[in-house]
Amino acid sequence: MASNRLSPRDLTDHLLAGISPGARQDIVAGSCQRTLRAAQVLFRTGEAAEQLFLLRKGRVQFSRLARTGRQIVMGILVPGDVFGLGTILAQHVHYIGTAESLESGEVLVWTRETMQALTGRHPQLSENALRVALHYVAVFAERHESLVTVSAEQRLCRALTRLGDSTGTRTRSGIEVRIKNEQLASLADVSPFTVSRLLKRWERHGVITKSRGIVHIVCPEKLLLD
Amino acid sequence: MASNRLSPRDLTDHLLAGISPGARQDIVAGSCQRTLRAAQVLFRTGEAAEQLFLLRKGRVQFSRLARTGRQIVMGILVPGDVFGLGTILAQHVHYIGTAESLESGEVLVWTRETMQALTGRHPQLSENALRVALHYVAVFAERHESLVTVSAEQRLCRALTRLGDSTGTRTRSGIEVRIKNEQLASLADVSPFTVSRLLKRWERHGVITKSRGIVHIVCPEKLLLD
DNA sequence: CGATGTATTGATGTGGATCAAAATAAGTGG
DNA sequence: CCACTTATTTTGATCCACATCAATACATCG
Numbered sequence: 001m002a003s004n005r006l007s008p009r010d011l012t013d014h015l016l017a018g019i020s021p022g023a024r025q026d027i028v029a030g031s032c033q034r035t036l037r038a039a040q041v042l043f044r045t046g047e048a049a050e051q052l053f054l055l056r057k058g059r060v061q062f063s064r065l066a067r068t069g070r071q072i073v074m075g076i077l078v079p080g081d082v083f084g085l086g087t088i089l090a091q092h093v094h095y096i097g098t099a100e101s102l103e104s105g106e107v108l109v110w111t112r113e114t115m116q117a118l119t120g121r122h123p124q125l126s127e128n129a130l131r132v133a134l135h136y137v138a139v140f141a142e143r144h145e146s147l148v149t150v151s152a153e154q155r156l157c158r159a160l161t162r163l164g165d166s167t168g169t170r171t172r173s174g175i176e177v178r179i180k181n182e183q184l185a186s187l188a189d190v191s192p193f194t195v196s197r198l199l200k201r202w203e204r205h206g207v208i209t210k211s212r213g214i215v216h217i218v219c220p221e222k223l224l225l226d
Numbered sequence: 227m228a229s230n231r232l233s234p235r236d237l238t239d240h241l242l243a244g245i246s247p248g249a250r251q252d253i254v255a256g257s258c259q260r261t262l263r264a265a266q267v268l269f270r271t272g273e274a275a276e277q278l279f280l281l282r283k284g285r286v287q288f289s290r291l292a293r294t295g296r297q298i299v300m301g302i303l304v305p306g307d308v309f310g311l312g313t314i315l316a317q318h319v320h321y322i323g324t325a326e327s328l329e330s331g332e333v334l335v336w337t338r339e340t341m342q343a344l345t346g347r348h349p350q351l352s353e354n355a356l357r358v359a360l361h362y363v364a365v366f367a368e369r370h371e372s373l374v375t376v377s378a379e380q381r382l383c384r385a386l387t388r389l390g391d392s393t394g395t396r397t398r399s400g401i402e403v404r405i406k407n408e409q410l411a412s413l414a415d416v417s418p419f420t421v422s423r424l425l426k427r428w429e430r431h432g433v434i435t436k437s438r439g440i441v442h443i444v445c446p447e448k449l450l451l452d
Numbered sequence: 453c454g455a456t457g458t459a460t461t462g463a464t465g466t467g468g469a470t471c472a473a474a475a476t477a478a479g480t481g482g
Numbered sequence: 483c484c485a486c487t488t489a490t491t492t493t494g495a496t497c498c499a500c501a502t503c504a505a506t507a508c509a510t511c512g
């Protein structure tokens with residue numbers, strides 16, 4: 001919660017946590033590696049969950065299309081993140097969002113079939129998946145709380161800070177976040193117009209600098225005005 | 227999604243699904259039964275998750291106190307529902323909400339310790355917990371989508387319908403839901419004033435009738451105007 | 453019957469969405 | 483390198499759904 005991480009997370013933090021090297025090898029052997037091009041769709045909302053993904057390189061946007069046609073970005077996934085958790089369940093479920101790569105990258109993919117076998121041999125996998133799922137629940141709960149209690153400005157601020165934490169890259173003059181206004185808007189549950197105006201204001205105050213598709217957080221501490 | 231259920235759900239739907247009678251006995255034997263009075267707090271947001279609950283009778287409100295002091299109701303739990311899932315994890319986590327009984331009832335309780343042992347013997351438990359957790363994720367995602375795409379009226383409508391489904395009781399003249407405006411307001415993410423006004427309007431249209439703490443849904447089909 | 457929690461009702465205000473239009477940047481291909 | 487297209491961002495004007503506030507009414511109960 002406190003400070004910007006910015007250190008590449010250990011890829012085995014999530015799905016493979018607490019699993020012995022041997023078992024880990026067995027599990028990874030059951031996956032196949034896939035290379036991602038930019039803007040490639042891995043799966044869509046409502047499709048049967050047949051593949052589990054572990055992101056290794058690149059970024060993936062997890063979103064959902066509302067019946068109004070409006071796209072809701074639920075999160076930007078980064079290396080180490082796991083998605084498509086429904087795949088692990090014995091009964092068939094459906095993806096609750098659409099996953100698409102924002103840039104070129106790399107994923108490990110497991111099919112439902114393999115996962116069934118693997119969770120049989122390594123029950124720890126289920127538990128790890130549970131941890132991840134509960135984490136998502138917590139994230140949603142907080143986002144929801146933000147939405148109903150704080151102002152648009154504070155929400156944008158939090159969204160940007162979180163992004164800086166997870167997908168930001170350190171530069172000499174702060175943190176660079178590759179994100180466009182529209183995604184930011186959706187993540188903060190704010191209109192793109194408001195995003196533009198607020199970023200402009202922060203820029204005038206010297207907290208950030210902005211160019212198309214990129215936000216430089218110059219002064220992370222000034223951003224957090226909770 | 228389609229019709230009102232109103233049938234008491236099998237208590238073994240969730241946590242104990244797909245588990246053999248023998249194993250089931252072993253698991254239940256590890257729990258202790260606890261009777262609930264009304265307005266009893268089972269745990270609070272932020273406390274260490276040390277107990278897993280399975281609700282057998284009564285209703286439990288799962289909520290969260292925003293820093294603004296405002297209470298956010300995340301859901302009304304009904305018999306069969308499981309909560310405190312973090313208890314199952316090996317590493318310590320914290321409850322993300324506060325659980326308190328709305329009326330007298332009954333729960334089965336497992337301690338962290340017992341759960342560790344039980345999930346070792348019955349890995350199916352982890353998977354079931356995962357299913358429940360993913361369900362919660364889906365519920366949140368939908369609620370969030372509602373919040374950012376549809377009107378207050380539609381949100382209230384959905385919230386009430388959902389409640390009718392889960393906690394409603396069938397009467398000669400429709401479905402009775404024991405809920406007060408303020409809870410309804412929080413569940414639908416709407417102000418209590420708006421709730422009052424909308425319910426009044428629906429009452430004039432003959433869709434519901436209302437008395438203190440109770441909403442009678444007279445005409446469920448008229449409610450759904452998606 | 454006070455007393456306390458719950459619900460109603462009307463009046464007022466406003467945060468931020470929406471709309472329309474233009475400006476800017478980034479391709480793309482000749 | 484320029485003309486042309488397309489995506490992104492900006493800016494100002496307008497608007498409205500809903501919250502908020504204030505006051506009152508209604509239930510329920512000890």
